[in-house]
Amino acid sequence: MTESPVRVRFAPSPTGYLHVGGLRTALYNYLFAKKSSGRFVLRIEDTDRGRYVEGAVQNLIKTLKWAGLDFDEGPGAGGESGPYIQSERTELYRQHAEILLEKKAAYRCFCTPDRLEQMRREQEKQKLTPKYDRTCLRLSEDEIRENLNSGKPFVVRMKVPDDVNVSFNDIIRGDVEFHSRQIDDQVLIKSDGYPTYHLANVVDDHHMRISHVIRGEEWLSSTPKHVLLYRAFGWEMPQFAHLPLLLNPDRSKLSKRQGDVAVEDYQQKGYLKEALINFIALLGWNPGDEREIFSLAELEKEFSLERVNKAGAVFNVEKLNWLNFQHLRSKPDGEVLAMLKEHLAKSGMDPAKFGDDYLLRVITAMRERVSFIKDYTEKSPYFFRAPNEYDPAIIKKRWKPQSAEYLSKLGEQFAKLASPQKQEYEDSLHRTAESLKVGNGELIHPLRLAVSGMGEGPGLFDILVILGKEETIRRIGSAIDRIKPAAA
Numbered sequence: 001m002t003e004s005p006v007r008v009r010f011a012p013s014p015t016g017y018l019h020v021g022g023l024r025t026a027l028y029n030y031l032f033a034k035k036s037s038g039r040f041v042l043r044i045e046d047t048d049r050g051r052y053v054e055g056a057v058q059n060l061i062k063t064l065k066w067a068g069l070d071f072d073e074g075p076g077a078g079g080e081s082g083p084y085i086q087s088e089r090t091e092l093y094r095q096h097a098e099i100l101l102e103k104k105a106a107y108r109c110f111c112t113p114d115r116l117e118q119m120r121r122e123q124e125k126q127k128l129t130p131k132y133d134r135t136c137l138r139l140s141e142d143e144i145r146e147n148l149n150s151g152k153p154f155v156v157r158m159k160v161p162d163d164v165n166v167s168f169n170d171i172i173r174g175d176v177e178f179h180s181r182q183i184d185d186q187v188l189i190k191s192d193g194y195p196t197y198h199l200a201n202v203v204d205d206h207h208m209r210i211s212h213v214i215r216g217e218e219w220l221s222s223t224p225k226h227v228l229l230y231r232a233f234g235w236e237m238p239q240f241a242h243l244p245l246l247l248n249p250d251r252s253k254l255s256k257r258q259g260d261v262a263v264e265d266y267q268q269k270g271y272l273k274e275a276l277i278n279f280i281a282l283l284g285w286n287p288g289d290e291r292e293i294f295s296l297a298e299l300e301k302e303f304s305l306e307r308v309n310k311a312g313a314v315f316n317v318e319k320l321n322w323l324n325f326q327h328l329r330s331k332p333d334g335e336v337l338a339m340l341k342e343h344l345a346k347s348g349m350d351p352a353k354f355g356d357d358y359l360l361r362v363i364t365a366m367r368e369r370v371s372f373i374k375d376y377t378e379k380s381p382y383f384f385r386a387p388n389e390y391d392p393a394i395i396k397k398r399w400k401p402q403s404a405e406y407l408s409k410l411g412e413q414f415a416k417l418a419s420p421q422k423q424e425y426e427d428s429l430h431r432t433a434e435s436l437k438v439g440n441g442e443l444i445h446p447l448r449l450a451v452s453g454m455g456e457g458p459g460l461f462d463i464l465v466i467l468g469k470e471e472t473i474r475r476i477g478s479a480i481d482r483i484k485p486a487a488a
């Protein structure tokens with residue numbers, strides 16, 4: 001079998017956390033690799049030493065693994081094109097800068113930061129696009145040698161050819177064209193000897209035999225510089241696919257100000273990885289029909305770059321919440337049980353106190369009502385402890401002057417039942433209502449308030465069965481003692 005020629009990479013700069021936009025880029029690369037039986041490479045682009053953050057790489061890898069996006073090559077995973085961390089490849093970039101200098105496709109620039117700043121201000125005043133003015137391109141060989149000998153710091157700039165069209169095909173956007181006039185003589189090697197993103201990115205994509213560059217739209221304007229570099233080296237270009245921007249609901253660019261952007265924030269808030277992946281997959285891609293719920297395995301089969309659209313994708317948290325509900329709802333009991341136990345323990349409760357059977361019954365009762373694991377204790381705290389207080393609005397609406405007396409009768413009747421199930425509770429309540437000559441509602445509503453402290457939840461008789469007879473009667477007793485009818 002011949003190896004698939006498809007090789008893609010996710011190339012994050014380790015800034016300390018994984019942005020949801022980064023997760024989308026990683027996911028689309030991963031899915032594209034899976035779909036084409038290709039390889040998914042993780043490359044760490046850490047040549048901006050000023051932005052170095054301790055532990056960021058490990059954090060990133062941990063988050064990708066949490067999401068289920070295993071990479072075939074990368075730090076810790078091995079592969080033939082390593083090292084996969086750019087700061088360990090600086091010699092390669094230096095050699096390639098040398099090649100460009102020899103080909104006169106790049107030149108050394110000795111301009112000081114002060115001079116560049118002055119130039120920029122001048123251009124601004126004259127309303128010109130800020131661009132390097134090529135002072136150092138005009139230096140003679142002698143001047144260059146002199147500067148080097150005297151140890152003057154320098155950068156290496158790319159020499160953008162004059163008056164050429166720079167065009168490329170983008171799988172998502174079609175033909176894209178820039179004119180070289182619009183392109184600055186980009187710095188390729190900084191004065192600290194480290195390459196800029198542009199040089200390192202192109203050199204690595206070539207040496208790592210990347211076939212498709214799939215990345216966010218914010219990199220589209222860098223692509224002509226990359227195209228020129230491929231041309232200068234005489235290398236074949238990969239195919240490009242620039243993914244649509246992620247937008248806030250008001251269609252501004254997705255920002256921290258309007259919500260969380262770190263994948264870890266969503267993890268901490270209790271989102272399931274299945275829901276987040278499903279949600280992120282739909283930010284720019286659609287299956288071409290009405291389906292919305294996908295597992296990662298289904299996405300691996302369905303995904304295609306052809307179905308990614310150009311228009312910005314709105315990040316709608318409501319939809320994410322809905323997907324979380326859907327994925328949580330379809331999880332097997334055993335998995336939900338494990339998560340619920342973990343949640344109880346984290347909230348300071350001992351899961352063993354309840355026992356698995358009890359918790360499984362709670363899960364069955366609440367399955368259609370919870371979007372998050374934390375909803376078990378937030379929406380139905382009464383399964384884990386007797387109510388401390390009773391909802392005043394429900395007292396006002398449902399607790400009548402006679403309610404205490406009615407519930408007391410009902411408690412007496414319940415006490416006579418032997419291991420009651422739903423039906424027995426229900427029959428007993430109906431008989432009591434009849435003997436009191438009141439409607440069932442006169443008992444049902446105060447009873448719900450007494451056992452749960454609330455006015456809504458799963459079926460009342462289901463709650464009673466789960467709590468058990470003793471506890472039900474105990475709660476009726478405390479409610480009678482503690483609830484005072486609201487003043488009329």
Ligand code: GLU
Pocket residue numbers: 010011012013045197201214215216219
């Ligand atoms: N290091 C860039 C980033 O942080 C990679 C862009 C690209 O994929 O070319 O997103």
